[in-house]
Amino acid sequence: MKLVVLLLLVALAAAAPRPDEDAETLVDERQDNGDGTFNYRFETSNGLKEERVGTVGAEGQSNMQGSYSFTLPDGTVAVITYVADENGFRPESPLLPQDHPLPAHAVAQIAFAEEQRAKGVVFEK
Numbered sequence: 001m002k003l004v005v006l007l008l009l010v011a012l013a014a015a016a017p018r019p020d021e022d023a024e025t026l027v028d029e030r031q032d033n034g035d036g037t038f039n040y041r042f043e044t045s046n047g048l049k050e051e052r053v054g055t056v057g058a059e060g061q062s063n064m065q066g067s068y069s070f071t072l073p074d075g076t077v078a079v080i081t082y083v084a085d086e087n088g089f090r091p092e093s094p095l096l097p098q099d100h101p102l103p104a105h106a107v108a109q110i111a112f113a114e115e116q117r118a119k120g121v122v123f124e125k
Contacts, residue, residue: 020046036062047071057086 023046031039036056043049052066063085072078080093102110116123 022046023048040066047077059086061086 023044025042025044027041027043029039029041036054038052038054040050040052040054042051048068048070050066050068052064055063057063063083065081065083067079067081069077069079078093078095080091080095082089082091084090113123
């Protein structure tokens, strides 16, 4: 019986998530092509992952697209994909807050105000 309990405890300890400070780097790939383009991939034993591809933008800036992921405390994996370019950083993920749609009456008021502005109507300040 003691042996069974001991084996169960060993199995439980082996299956337990490892603390972040014990995480090991599993993948670390970096490729700089020297022309402003690059590839990057990183992964650790505790579930952190990141991939990035860089290109030169139309205005000389560095454009990037990629993703990163990590394990949440409940065990699910969070994934965020993104694009970063002349239009800014644009992440996408079901975890990120989303804007609520405007009610129909608010959309109608905005459309009416734009029509009035186009006709030259000046609103008092």
